[in-house]
Amino acid sequence: MKLDKLAGGVAVSTLMLVPSVAMAGDVVWWTPNWSQERAQKLADDFHKANPDINIKLQITTSNGLPQQVMTALQSGSGPDIIEVQHGWVQGYAQSDLVLPLDDTIQDKADYNKAVIAEDTYDGKLYAIPYRIECTALIYNMDDYLKAGLDPANPPQTWDDWMAASKKMTTGGVYGMAITGGGEFGNTITRALPLVWMNGGDIISADGKKAVINSPEAVAAIKFYTDFYTNKVSPDSTLQNDGVANRQLFIAGKVASYLTGQYDIAPIAQAAPNLKIGAFMTPHPAGKQTAGILNGWSFVIPKDAQNPTDAKKFLQFLNTKDNQGYFTDTFPARVSALDLPRFQDPTLKPFAGMLPYGRPTPNTPHWVQISQAMFNGIQRILSGQQDPQAAMDQANDEIQALLDSD
Amino acid sequence: MARPSPGLMFILPAILILMMLIAYPIVYTLILSAVDAHGNFTIKNYANVLKPYVTRQAFQNLIVYVGGSIVFQVILGTAAALLLNRKFWGRGVVRSITLIPWVVPGIVAATTWAWMFHTEFGIINYMLAGAHIIPGPIGWLTNPNTVMPVLVAINVWKLFPFVAIMVLAGLQAIPAELYEAAKIDGATVWDEIVQITLPQVRPVLVAVTLLLVIWGLNAITLIYAITQGGPANLSLITPIQIYQLAFVSFQFNAAAALSVLFFIVAAIIVAIYIKVIPSSAETAR
Numbered sequence: 001m002k003l004d005k006l007a008g009g010v011a012v013s014t015l016m017l018v019p020s021v022a023m024a025g026d027v028v029w030w031t032p033n034w035s036q037e038r039a040q041k042l043a044d045d046f047h048k049a050n051p052d053i054n055i056k057l058q059i060t061t062s063n064g065l066p067q068q069v070m071t072a073l074q075s076g077s078g079p080d081i082i083e084v085q086h087g088w089v090q091g092y093a094q095s096d097l098v099l100p101l102d103d104t105i106q107d108k109a110d111y112n113k114a115v116i117a118e119d120t121y122d123g124k125l126y127a128i129p130y131r132i133e134c135t136a137l138i139y140n141m142d143d144y145l146k147a148g149l150d151p152a153n154p155p156q157t158w159d160d161w162m163a164a165s166k167k168m169t170t171g172g173v174y175g176m177a178i179t180g181g182g183e184f185g186n187t188i189t190r191a192l193p194l195v196w197m198n199g200g201d202i203i204s205a206d207g208k209k210a211v212i213n214s215p216e217a218v219a220a221i222k223f224y225t226d227f228y229t230n231k232v233s234p235d236s237t238l239q240n241d242g243v244a245n246r247q248l249f250i251a252g253k254v255a256s257y258l259t260g261q262y263d264i265a266p267i268a269q270a271a272p273n274l275k276i277g278a279f280m281t282p283h284p285a286g287k288q289t290a291g292i293l294n295g296w297s298f299v300i301p302k303d304a305q306n307p308t309d310a311k312k313f314l315q316f317l318n319t320k321d322n323q324g325y326f327t328d329t330f331p332a333r334v335s336a337l338d339l340p341r342f343q344d345p346t347l348k349p350f351a352g353m354l355p356y357g358r359p360t361p362n363t364p365h366w367v368q369i370s371q372a373m374f375n376g377i378q379r380i381l382s383g384q385q386d387p388q389a390a391m392d393q394a395n396d397e398i399q400a401l402l403d404s405d
Numbered sequence: 406m407a408r409p410s411p412g413l414m415f416i417l418p419a420i421l422i423l424m425m426l427i428a429y430p431i432v433y434t435l436i437l438s439a440v441d442a443h444g445n446f447t448i449k450n451y452a453n454v455l456k457p458y459v460t461r462q463a464f465q466n467l468i469v470y471v472g473g474s475i476v477f478q479v480i481l482g483t484a485a486a487l488l489l490n491r492k493f494w495g496r497g498v499v500r501s502i503t504l505i506p507w508v509v510p511g512i513v514a515a516t517t518w519a520w521m522f523h524t525e526f527g528i529i530n531y532m533l534a535g536a537h538i539i540p541g542p543i544g545w546l547t548n549p550n551t552v553m554p555v556l557v558a559i560n561v562w563k564l565f566p567f568v569a570i571m572v573l574a575g576l577q578a579i580p581a582e583l584y585e586a587a588k589i590d591g592a593t594v595w596d597e598i599v600q601i602t603l604p605q606v607r608p609v610l611v612a613v614t615l616l617l618v619i620w621g622l623n624a625i626t627l628i629y630a631i632t633q634g635g636p637a638n639l640s641l642i643t644p645i646q647i648y649q650l651a652f653v654s655f656q657f658n659a660a661a662a663l664s665v666l667f668f669i670v671a672a673i674i675v676a677i678y679i680k681v682i683p684s685s686a687e688t689a690r
């Protein structure tokens with residue numbers, strides 16, 4: 001009698017320990033909180049067209065997201081669809097954590113080529129990109145006009161840019177804010193494209209050699225930090241990230257700064273009377289502009305419970321209209337850029353940067369490498385080293401990382 | 406065959422849990438530090454972690470941080486305890502207020518201080534510049550010369566109440582006859598403090614300082630919340646470096662190696678402290 005009760009108890013508790021299995025027809029979707037409403041609408045639309053498939057949303061936040069996703073993928077008990085940044089896909093593909101999606105993507109030729117390349121590993125596509133963006137410059141129209149500058153003729157070269165920023169630095173307002181603090185990704189997104197524009201790079205194309213101390217790269221870094229040295233960027237630059245710069249911009253303390261178009265809506269909400277203008281990031285004379293192609297892709301974990309229905313849902317999400325609806329910035333499909341939503345003139349400079357966007361280098365130590373470059377930039381800003389010495393030290397640190405495998 | 410003693414049976418569950426929670430992670434960390442990403446035995450992790458300059462910089466910062474904090478925590482805490490021991494009106498209220506820095510949660514205190522010291526929005530720059538004590542805004546948390554002193558000051562503010570309370574308790578145990586005898590012999594207040602009070606609270610100070618050393622070597626809340634170890638590793642300390650290696654760069658093997666090294670160094674520091682300080686207290690008697 002006692003043994004029966006014991007066996008029954010063990011059986012019940014074992015069943016309770018088994019994680020709740022999603023029933024066939026359920027697709028669990030991890031989606032970030034900033035696009036939650038749109039995600040819910042798309043999920044409802046899909047459910048109406050496919051009543052036997054249930055889309056379950058689980059909302060994620062950006063804080064700690066890479067660690068959260070990595071844990072879910074490695075534990076094998078994650079959702080069916082996850083939204084990740086393009087730069088993370090290579091790491092997942094190399095560790096065989098996500099499914100190839102060549103059979104799921106439709107109209108592959110319609111997609112931005114650079115981002116498809118970034119999501120491809122060993123000849124197979126491991127993620128479907130839906131959102132791409134580049135940074136450009138946002139400026140305060142009133143300060144711009146007051147400085148005697150012409151909105152129809154924005155600065156094109158670095159010399160024009162520095163001159164215009166100096167002209168806007170007057171009356172307690174700083175002309176051009178750079179980032180020098182906060183999470184290092186902020187500064188890498190803004191400084192690395194300048195290095196690219198000038199013909200330099202952070203690591204060589206084969207990923208074996210650190211090249212951040214080449215003359216072209218050092219000149220670009222010097223140009224970036226000169227905004228602070230010339231007092232065109234606020235005193236608090238070493239503590240400011242993109243969000244801090246946006247708040248300074250809203251408060252009218254800063255006349256322009258580098259950012260993506262996702263800042264336009266928060267600025268319009270916080271300061272409705274602030275007239276915003278934008279122009280493409282200026283380039284060195286005789287060279288082309290560049291930007292880091294950031295954005296988000298969908299992946300399906302290898303151990304997803306319901307990959308078949310998940311793939312069907314991905315095809316629905318990535319039609320031209322749905323991509324155009326869902327993205328916060330720009331869609332990855334070139335044809336979707338024709339949608340009315342993207343015809344706003346303020347967005348034109350950001351769309352203009354997209355063809356010049358490049359992905360970040362694909363290397364397993366990218367986090368530490370970009371941290372080394374960021375530390376070098378901070379050493380220059382804090383006056384500890386000059387640009388050449390700071391980049392030499394960063395170069396040694398990056399080379400040590402590349403050699404340590 | 407004798408039955409195992411009932412006492413042993415009672416503590417067995419607790420021992421098992423402690424083994425899992427303490428012994429297993431320690432052993433696993435040791436193993437992690439000695440293998441590479443594929444599981445093969447290697448000592449490369451220790452080399453990789455000792456070579457970069459940042460490891461030395463972090464350790465130097467840690468010594469400055471812990472040493473500087475302890476000196477001022479003990480001095481300020483003892484002074485506060487001596488003052489709070491005197492009888493004056495409102496003493497209970499003042500004692501409670503003195504406790505506030507210690508009681509406030511670390512993150513709350515750190516974020517508030519970070520905002521107060523902010524170069525652009527901080528109230529400290531605002532007040533000092535407004536009173537014309539400084540010519541312009543000072544980058545307290547970004548200037549190489551000020552960032553560590555400011556962090557030490559915040560740490561002192563946070564923990565001196567702990568020293569004050571402990572020393573205050575010790576002061577209650579001093580017999581009043583000692584003071585009366587000293588007064589008869591013509592001792593001044595300063596003589597009383599140096600000759601009677603301090604030697605009597607020495608055991609308390611020894612224990613308190615040992616605790617401060619152990620806590621200080623492990624504390625990352627304040628620095629991590631205020632500067633994250635930056636800018637450019639100017640305020641980086643070894644525990645934060647371990648955290649960054651493990652959870653930002655996902656280099657678990659290197660982080661384990663640094664943890665093992667740090668544990669050895671911390672154990673040596675504490676062992677030296679335990680050997681040196683109390684023995685001199687014995688000879689003083």
